Amino acid sequence: MPKLIKSINDAILVQPGEASKLAQRSTVADELFPEREAAEAETKENAKAIDGLQDALWAGRSRALLVILQGIDTSGKDGTVRAVFNRCGPLGVAVTAFGRPSEEELAHDFLWRIHMAAPKKGMIGVFNRSQYEDVLVVKVRGLAPADVVERRYEQINAFERHLTENGVTVLKFMLNISKDEQKERLQARLDDLAKNWKFNADDLEDRKLWSDYQKAYEVALDRCSTEHAPWRVVPSDRKWQRNAIISAVVRRTLEDMNPKYPKTDWKPSDFKIT
Numbered sequence: 001m002p003k004l005i006k007s008i009n010d011a012i013l014v015q016p017g018e019a020s021k022l023a024q025r026s027t028v029a030d031e032l033f034p035e036r037e038a039a040e041a042e043t044k045e046n047a048k049a050i051d052g053l054q055d056a057l058w059a060g061r062s063r064a065l066l067v068i069l070q071g072i073d074t075s076g077k078d079g080t081v082r083a084v085f086n087r088c089g090p091l092g093v094a095v096t097a098f099g100r101p102s103e104e105e106l107a108h109d110f111l112w113r114i115h116m117a118a119p120k121k122g123m124i125g126v127f128n129r130s131q132y133e134d135v136l137v138v139k140v141r142g143l144a145p146a147d148v149v150e151r152r153y154e155q156i157n158a159f160e161r162h163l164t165e166n167g168v169t170v171l172k173f174m175l176n177i178s179k180d181e182q183k184e185r186l187q188a189r190l191d192d193l194a195k196n197w198k199f200n201a202d203d204l205e206d207r208k209l210w211s212d213y214q215k216a217y218e219v220a221l222d223r224c225s226t227e228h229a230p231w232r233v234v235p236s237d238r239k240w241q242r243n244a245i246i247s248a249v250v251r252r253t254l255e256d257m258n259p260k261y262p263k264t265d266w267k268p269s270d271f272k273i274t
C-alpha cells in the first residue's frame with residue numbers, strides 16, 4: 001500500500017507552485033491500475049477501511065475531512081461518491097451538491113454557502129462541485145466581472161487555509177476525462193432509456209466551451225494547489241481506475257489523520273446491568 005500511494009501521488013498531485021500542465025496529463029491510469037478486477041477489489045477494500053476510520057473519526061470528534069470533487073459534466077462525481085463511500089453509515093458522511101446559486105446565496109459572498117456546508121468535527125464532508133465553480137463556470141460564462149473572479153483564487157486559498165488550521169483536512173480531486181469520453185457518456189444518456197433523465201441539453205452548450213473550461217481548470221489548478229490543500233488530477237476515463245485512485249487517497253489520508261476512539265474515565269466493571 002505505501003508504495004502504491006506514493007506512485008499514485010507522484011502521478012496525480014499538482015505540486016504547489018508548479019504549473020499543472022493539464023493538457024499533458026493522462027485521462028487513463030494503466031500504469032497504476034492495469035487490471036480491472038484487481039482495481040475493483042482494491043476499491044472495495046478501501047471503502048470498507050474508510051468506513052472503519054470514519055467510525056473512529058466520529059467517536060473522537062476532533063477532526064473532519066472534506067473531499068472536494070470537481071470535473072466537467074459526466075466526469076463521474078456522483079459515481080465516485082457511490083463507489084468510495086458506499087460502506088459508510090449515512091450519518092457519518094454529508095454530501096453536498098452545489099448547483100446554480102439561489103437568490104439568497106447570490107446575496108451573500110460566494111463562500112457563504114460553501115462554509116455552511118463544511119463538515120463539522122467527526123464528519124466526512126463531500127462536495128459535488130464546490131467553491132471552484134465560482135472561478136470555472138462563472139469565469140467561462142462571464143457571470144461576474146473579471147476582476148472579481150481574479151480575486152477569488154486568493155480568497156479560496158485563504159478560506160482553505162482557514163479550514164485546515166481549524167481541524168478540517170481538505171482533499172481536492174479534479175476528475176479528468178477526455179473530450180471523446182465525454183462524447184460517449186453524453187451519447188449513452190440519449191441511447192439508454194434508464195439514463196435519459198441525466199441528459200441535460202445545457203451540457204451540450206458547455207461542451208462547446210470545452211477548451212475554455214480546460215483553460216479555466218488549468219488556472220484554478222495552477223493557482224490553488226497549495227501546501228495546505230493541494231489539487232490531485234485523477235485520470236477518469238476508466239471509472240474503475242478513478243475509484244481505485246480516489247479511494248486509496250481518501251483511505252490513506254484518514255489513516256494519517258489517525259482517528260482514535262476516546263478513552264473513558266470509567267471501567268466496564270464499574271457497572272452491572274440488571
Ligand code: ATP
Binds near residue numbers: 077099100133134143
Ligand atoms: P452534476 O453536477 O452531477 O453534473 P447537474 O448538472 O445535474 O449534475 P445541477 O444541480 O443541475 O447538477 O447543477 C449543476 C450546475 O450548476 C452546473 O451547470 C454548474 O456549473 C452550475 N453551478 C454550480 N455552481 C455555480 C455557481 N457558483 N455559479 C453558477 N453556476 C453554478
